[in-house]
Amino acid sequence: MATKNQKNKLLYLGFIAVAIAIAFFVFKITNKTDLSLFNRNDSQSSDKSTNQIYTSKTLRISVGVSKEFQIEDKLIDVIFKKGNEEIILSRIGTNFTTIEEYLDNLENKNKTKINDKETLNYNSYKIISGYINRRDGNNEKVYFIYPDQWVVYTISTTYPNLYDYLDKIARSFRYTP
Amino acid sequence: MRLPAKALFCWTIVILVFFALAHSVFAETTLYRGAGTITTDGNTPYTNLSNCSATDDATCDHVSAPLFANLYFRDFGDFGIPDGSTITYLKIRVTGKANLPAQALFTGASIIGSPILFASNCQAPSDLWTMFALNSPVISTYNVTTPLTVGTLAACFSLANIKSNNFIFRVNYSKSVAWSASIDNFEIAFDYIPAATPTPTPTPAGPEPFLDLPWDYEAQGQTFSEAALSIKSFFDHEYPLLGNLIEPDTVSDTLVKYNGTKTGDFYSSHNGYDYAKLAKVNLGDDVLSAAAGTAELITSCGACGNMIVIDHENGYQTKYMHLLDGSPSISTPGVKVHVNAHQKIGEVGFSGHVEPEGPEGAHIHFGVYQDKNDDGNMGDNVLDGLTDPFGWQSEGPDPWENYSFFYGGIQRSGNKSYYLWKKSLGGTSSNLTSSGGNFSAGRYSIDFPSDAVSQSATIELTPEPIVAPSANLSSVGSTLLATAKDLLGNIITNFPEPFTLTIYFSNIDLSRYNTSTLSIYSSQDGEVWNQELTDIDFINNKATTTIAHFTHFALMAERLDALVPTTTAILSGEQGITNWFKSDVSASLSAQDNDGGLGIDYTMYKLNDEDWQQYLNPLLFSDEGHYKIEFYSVDNDENMEDVKSVEFDIDKTPPEAEIKFNVDTLDVDIIGHDSSGSAEVNVSNLPRKKNSIKVTDQAGNTLELIGKEKERGHNAKVVIESLKYNQDDSIDIDPARLLINYNLDNATLDLRKLTQTFEIRGELKIKLIYSAKTDKTQVITKVKGQGKVKEELSGIRILKLTTENGTLNYSY
Secondary structure (H helix, E strand, C coil), X not given: CCCHHHHHXXXXXXXXXXXXXXXXXXXXHHHHHHHCCCCCCEEEEECCCCEEEEEECCCCEEEXXXXXXXXXXXXXXXXXXXXXXXXXXXXXXXXXXXHHHHHHHHHHHCCCCEEEEEEEEECXXXXXXXXXECCCCCEEEEEEEEEECCEEEEEEECCHHHHHHHHXXXXXXXXXX | CHHHHHHHHHHHHHHHHHHHHHHHHHCCECCCEECCEEEECCCCCEECHHHCCCCCCCCEEECCCCCCEEEEEECCCCCCCCCCCEEEEEEEEEEEEECCCCXXXXXXXXXXXXXXXXXXXXXXXXXXXXXXXECCCCCEEEEEEEECCCHHHHHHCCHHHHHCCCEEEEEEECCCCCCCEEEEEEEEEEEEECCCCCCCCCCCCCXXXXXXXXXXXXXXXXXXXXXXXXXXXXXXXXXXXXXXXXCCHHHCCCEECCCCCEECCCCCCCCCEEECHHHCCCXXXXXXXXXXXXXXXXXXXXXXXXXXXXXXXXXXXXXXXEECCCCCCCCCCCCEEEECCCCEEEECECCCXXXXXXXXXXXXXXXXXXXXXXXXXXXXXXXXXXXXXXXXXXCCCCCCCCCEEEECCEEEECCCCCECECCCCCCEEEEECCCXXXXXXXXXXXXXXXXXXXXXXXXXXXXXXXXXXXXXEEEXXXXXXXXXXXXXXXXXXXXXXXXXXXXXXXXXXXXXXXXXXXXXXXECCCCCCEECCCEEECCCXXXXXXXXXXXXXXXXXXXXXXXXXXEEEEEECCECCCCEECCCEEEEEEEECCCCCCCEEEEEEEECCCCEEECCCCEEECCCEEEEEEEEEEECCXXXXXXXXXXEEECCCCCEEEXXXXXXXXXXXXXXXXXXXXXEEEEEEECCCEEXXXXXXXXXXXXXXXXXXXXXXXXXXXXXXXXXXCCCCCEEEEEEEEEEEEEECCCCCCEEEEEEEEEECCEEEEEEEEECCCCEEEEEEEECCXXXXXXXXXXXXXXXXXXXXXXXXXXX
């Protein structure tokens, strides 16, 4: 049976413990704000799953990508690496008003053909996916995303092992102008 | 005592929950990885060790131990932490149970020491014995997060040690009692802050960056980086020979960008950069010169459309294609005109070949070329001089630099690309730890000793433009902004230990500077600069200072020539009154630099509304007209004089004269007329009772009328015998006589009658008789074959004799 004095001490200690806990929590909130001050072009945030959200301020996009990938932001491209295999996300400007016109012009200019074209609509973005038999022998799976006027994003990989990851990245694509 | 103990336990749990929540939210975390190897301290007994990191329900057990029982977990594999990252927190996640309800097992981490596995000065948590307790009798999961950013832990759990798995974790109990535990899924992860994105770095040892983007992106609210990277078409390092040779099939569907990435983006073989709507470059926007130089309009390249080419006189040339028809500031192909940096040279258009066709395809094609063989002729490097102003920013070899091709009868190789933009795309950054290190960007190098910082910091070095704090003092090449931030993003300006800053100047032409004044300067705000104690090493071409603060830095020196030159225009010719000439005019522009200056580099002039041109020889003007010459000179230290101007007129045509009676003054007026304006009339007496009436215009051209003039009462007689223009021979004419007779009203003195007679060699040509009474003028002319013809006109008519190219005519 605790004495009254012991109860008071207990309440006193408990009060201090709560105060410390609140102070620490406030410190961490502040710490979070400070972290954002780092001069970093990109950012990753963890969610509870195995995915991470990657945001590129330069390219003005965010995508969800498995934590298995290492991410290399090269300003004009982002490369998602898993071992020796990789997925490339890049951005290009265009004066064409539709994704179809852009691709027609691209096929003509680059003397290439996009096979098995499929028109998609993820997150209200006009998207065309397909496959390109590269002249170096690789079969590239590619998504062309036209989220807004005058800009086309391309997400592609030549590694069949990464096709599923590529699909997930394309589905998670968000344009953040 | 039981109640306080329980209460304290609850509060502890509350605190731990707060801790866990706080840590799990904010850090960037690797995947949790289990140990690949389980070892013990040699005490017995342990069982099922191989399953301790499994993800199933299997357990590893320490059945009992008398003292100092340690289970070691190691070999966690690759956490995939990017190079350059800063490790901030260690996370331990343990699932298991122990049979010590009133006691606890403790866990901790350590760098592997030799021969002792557990190095006490590297233990994490730092207070191993209180931070973590594995004491639940049922399988439970415990999480602990401990910071690694302070003290020795930052060094112990360095990225290198983590990558090499040079660390170990343990579950420990040191009391002299028997215990047992079941451990399942001993996993760890790390929070880390990735290194700032590797950003394009000006290629060291290259030419001084000198270019800016060819449009006013700042007016569009864009930073240099935003605008420069909003690219419509890249320079293809794989094969940038668009339109000149046939691209090999093997690379025709891909391009290699300046960062080494190979993609199928738009478009292969492109030889420059296209900027369009994504970069807010729109039809009709001003196209600006990327740097000063001599510009020329070229319209003969069909696909290029209207193209301005600027020779920057540093071995580089820039090209601006597809300019809007009629917009180029130079209207005539082949005429070379000096342009300043950021000067309008045309407007964004769609001339030549653009896609989509027409106004919708409007864009700027911006290309850079180098005079590779430095022979002053860009024409022989039109393909192999192609270069990428973003440089080559990949560790691998640049395919364009190493490309070999045959063109123009010569085997050629591609070109090395240097970063030529004056502004940075973001600077370089990397991490500074208490161990110190070297950081470099371009010609700048900073050496930090150990303990320059107590905790990790991010160092960022950003090249900045040239500064000139005063008329005499100027930076020698570009300057540097050095910034440091701690892990919380706070700016660090002062360091506990001084560091060494070295600025190399081997690629800088020092002939413009007083080298005895070379010194490193620093500035907090980029405005006010303070000189730092500097060692100058002219053998190794470097300047060094030892300081302990981060600011703007610059290598500066006094300029040998800080004064602008003076140009004077000298006009030569037969001059009349001020700046009126009656002959050809030669205009010389004489430029003089100040005493001790580096001499005149060039003089530019602009004639009337034509383009600016470089002055090389005196200018000769022959045609009559008004001329305005604007001019200025630039000395060899780039001191530019304000634009001056001189205006003059050439008038080679002599004036003419008009002779008539003035009814107001009742006198004969002789009036000079000239195409350039009025002409002055002088009358002087000549010998033998003759008069000379000389009419002189502003340029000094003259008409001399030789004859006689006599006035008596209300009669006047003017006789013209010859005309003489300038220095030409006199033109004798049949003696022409103007006779005037008039009467006045005696009371009012108004003109009552006026008779004007013009005779040639005594023969009447015309007579005008005016009567105020009738207010009519009777005109009597003598027409050949008809005799005298009379005509009556209302009002007063005045007879006028006028000279015209050596003849004398009349009119009324």
